Amino acid sequence: MNEKLLHFIWKFRLFHTDGLVTTQGEAVEIIHSGTYNTDAGADFQNAKIKIGETLWAGNIEMHVQSKDWFVHKHETDAAYNNVILHVVYEANGNTAHTKSGEPIATLELKNRINTSLLSRYEELEKQQSWIPCAKFFPKVDDFTRKNFLERLLIERLESKVTQIETLLKESGNDWENVMFQMLARYLGAGINKEPFELLAKNLPVNIWGKHIHEPHQIEAMVFGVAGMLDEDFDDEYPKQLRREFLYLKRLHNLVPLPKHVWKFLRLRPANFPSIRLAQLAALMCFDAKLFSQVMEAKTGKSIHRIFDSDVVDYWHTHYRFDKPTKQAKxxxxTGMKNTLLINAVAPMLFAYGKYKDNETYCDRAFALLETCEAESNSIITGWKKMNLTGNNASETQAMLQLKKQYCDQFRCLDCAIGHKILQS
Ligand code: SF4
Known part of the structure; x- marks a missing residue:
């Protein structure tokens, strides 16, 4: 038993409610269990409980053992003065009282909870499988799973809105800059996410936007700020970029990153940060108003067209400076284009919809995800083994949210699937 499980049992009244009596011997009738409170203060607020002949309105505090009231020092805290009932798993100490000395009725649940619920919870707790409920998950009905996954998609988008709001705050509400930062971040997907993010912060749109008709200048700024031009090259192209950057650096006060922040190890050449930076530069040359472009694009296909911008010729035969290859990819x-659409474009549209209080943008974000193909990674493969498949990116995003934010953190008591398992 733990307090969270006790809260769950109280919230959904998963105990025998007939003939309830306090440890002091008075009959108890629960009119309203109260509203669950995860902030400071009593666990359930605004409950209505009839004790004996008196109808009480106030808060409920819960503990595994009644003596925990004193362990937590609630008897000295005026925030607990409004507690009308102390609900415990096991009554084993003095009766709780408020700071003003008023005794609080105690209700013990120990012998009232269904033992199968407790043993199921224990099974979940002990499971060593890919997810705690692996044994039960395939038997949970489709309706419960589908409904919960729909909620999780919104939750995932909302968590990205929080991230976008922070970037907006830092950039003075500049949506174009934030779009650029989000695209850069996900171009570095995986191990180069942070340096890409730093690069985008060190190279704001109002600076590079003046040079979009000069692809070499854009490349000079991208590779220069990335810290990749500070060496002696053999090829003429990086030498030219280096010269260009020395001028642009002074002109715009640009600050290069240390070169060592970039990771090449264990990456396929097509994912090398040098190639991804060249792709970022190509995207920048497409338009300095990438957010406006995205807002105008009505379908996933038209957004993919924005990402089709080609790199400068040098990168057709190189993955890195001074290292020629026959033909570079x-x-x-398509995979990276979808990554950008799923992680940067759709969340930006959703965030803009929230910001403008206009559901049209949020609906477009959902539609984009629904028409984007399902993601493929080890988590999605894991779900397949649990008999759960995602047909499009909106479903796979929800599946990622479930695994990372719930299963991996053993939040089965916050999960509709967990509720179904425990209550069946
Ligand atoms: S969080 Fe939900 S889906 Fe995940 S293991 Fe727990 S009950 Fe199962």
Missing amino acids: SHLG
């Missing part, structure tokens, strides 16, 4: 593949 230097265009953005």
Whole structure:
């Protein structure tokens, strides 16, 4: 038993409610269990409980053992003066009282809870499988799973809105800059996410936007700020970029990152940060108003067209400076285009919809995810083994949210699937 499980049992009244009596011997009738409170203060607020002949309105505090009231020092805290009932798993101490000395009725639940619920919870707790409920998950009905996954998609988008709001605050509400930062971040997907993010912060749109008709200047700024031009090259192209950057650096006060922040190890050449930076530069040359472009694009296909911008010729035969290769895979593949659409474009549309209080943008974000193909990664494969498949990116995003934010953190008591399992 733990307090969270006790809260769950109280919230959904998963105990025998007939003939309830306090440890002091008075009959108890629960009119309203109260509203669950996860902030400071009593666990359930605004409950209505009839004790004996008196109808009480106030808060409920819960503990595994009644003596925990004193362990937590609630008897000295005026915030607990409004507690009308102390609900405990096991009554084993003095009767709780408020700071003003008023005794609080105690209700013990120990012998009233269904033992199968407790043993199921214990099974979940002990499971060593890919997810705690692996044994039960395939038997949970489709309706419960589908409904919960729909909620999780919104939850995932909302968590990205929080991230976007922070970037907006830092950039003085500049949506174009934030779009650029989000695209850069996900171009570095995986191990180069942070340096890409730093690069985008060190190279704001109002600076590079003046040079979009000069692809070499854009490349000079991108590779220069990335800290990749500070060496002696053999090829003429990086030498030219280096010269260009020395001028642009002074002109715009640009601050290069240390070169060592970039990770090449264990990456396929097509994912090298140098190629991804060249793709970012190509995207920048498409338009300095990438957010406006995205807002105008009505379908996933038209957004993919924005990402089709080609890199400069040098990168058709190189993955890194001074290292020629026959033919480099230097265009953005469909997988990366979808990554940008799922993680940067759709959340930006959703965030803008929230910001403007206009559901049209939020609906477009949902539609984009629904028409984007399902993601493929180890988590999605894991779900397949649990008999759960995602047909499009909106479903796979929800599946990622479930695994990362619920299963991996053993939040089965916050999960509709967990509720179904425990109550069945
Ligand atoms: S969080 Fe939900 S889906 Fe995940 S293991 Fe727990 S009950 Fe199962």
